[in-house]
Amino acid sequence: MKPLIVPFFISHQGCPHQCVFCDQERISGQRPGLPEPEEMIATIDRHAASGRGRPLEVAFYGGTFTSLPRSDQERLLAPLQPLMATGSVARVRLSTRPDAVDGETARFLASRGVATVELGVQSMDDAVLTAAGRGHGAAHVEQAFASLCGAGIDVGAQLMPGLPGDTADSTLESLERVLALSPAFMRIYPTLVVEGTRLAELWRSGDYTPLALDDAVSLCAAMLRRCISAGVPVIRIGLQPTEELERPGTVLAGPWHPAFRQLAESELFFDLLQRLTAGIPAGSDLVVVCAPRRLSDVAGQHRRNLVRLRERSGVAVTRVTGSSHLSPYDLEVVYAGGTIAGNVLD
Ligand code: SF4
Structure with missing residues (x-):
């Protein structure tokens, strides 16, 4: 305890x-x-x-x-x-x-x-x-x-x-x-x-x-x-x-x-999102899957990560959803071409 x-x-x-x-x-x-x-x-x-x-x-x-x-x-x-x-x-x-x-x-x-x-x-x-x-x-x-x-x-x-x-x-x-x-x-x-x-x-x-x-x-x-x-x-x-x-x-x-810590944690996920989506065509819609307790860190404060991702990579995250199968620093990106998985330590 x-x-x-x-x-x-x-x-x-x-x-x-x-x-x-x-x-x-x-x-x-x-x-x-x-x-x-x-x-x-x-x-x-x-x-x-x-x-x-x-x-x-x-x-x-x-x-x-x-x-x-x-x-x-x-x-x-x-x-x-x-x-x-x-x-x-x-x-x-x-x-x-x-x-x-x-x-x-x-x-x-x-x-x-x-x-x-x-x-x-x-x-x-x-x-x-x-x-x-x-x-x-x-x-x-x-x-x-x-x-x-x-x-x-x-x-x-x-x-x-x-x-x-x-x-x-x-x-x-x-x-x-x-x-x-x-x-x-x-x-x-x-x-x-x-x-x-x-x-x-x-x-x-x-x-x-x-x-x-x-x-x-x-x-x-x-x-x-x-x-x-x-x-x-x-x-x-x-x-x-x-x-x-x-x-x-x-x-x-x-x-x-x-909430400085959350900003730093969110930044880790933004880096990973950028790497995972680098090869995905602009204009694609994505679903991002993460550990349930990481939902707000992945989206960022005021959904800042999703806004920045759209501005920089041209892809749109339509939903961020939780999966208890994922570890706290794992992400999956699901789009029309398939699923890409990664971890912030990769
Ligand atoms: S040693 Fe610690 S308590 Fe003393 S002035 Fe430096 S930071 Fe402050």
Whole structure:
């Protein structure tokens, strides 16, 4: 059964840096501060009551957990120990920076039952990391992976396409280097210009241009496709919409879309549709068959894929229909000349 996440945001707590893109408070919509043990227990109890028996996974997001004083790390993890012993809390995960993890830290986390650590990798290009004010290099990422995996902890990685100095090629190279470290999962956050950040100043002065939405979608679709072929789940693409993030004046520029992941998934299917229909005569009518849960991804938002296909290839999709025989990334195109099948990974 999929775990129910019990999130605790520790915005900027423990963070010794100020990355050019970051304003955790605005991005997460949470106020800074560490939760008190009583508050944590009450929150966990609330989730248990509404979770209908789903296992609970406590998650510390939004800061650099392992840069907190060890006493604070202990204080946050201590209330969870009896709950893990009884099974009330199944797992604990947290996020941190690659240069804030060494072997001793990884062993401490493992001893307190932390099962998963998400590393804010952002890029594996040292020049991009420097321009982003990250304060660490790609070597720190490799060391952190080694320490955490050595302690038996699952490691996830976040990448941020579109940072200053980044290109599509360097993003895809970063992805390859991260995949070589065998991450348990990935998150992909296209860079946005958020008010109050150094990036906002660079954007205002003309020294930074974010990715256009279409370019970001294409790049993230390519990243998604590579992760699928590597068997690495991508658990998020694009920031989660929050009230703060959607407030006018918060995101100043960049490829923001509240359903960014669906745009990237749809792009994969549009690429496949173009390949499958390349030899079909213009003017043909088609029926497209996909896995039932992929109907809206295949058609695209506002049927955009079907409109683009007609404009570019001159073929008309008269119907998109579901078949439970097809896997999530399969498509069949049926037309007067027969049926053509393919998969987004082909
Ligand atoms: S991205 Fe992470 S490391 Fe950078 S300023 Fe924000 S919280 Fe700190």
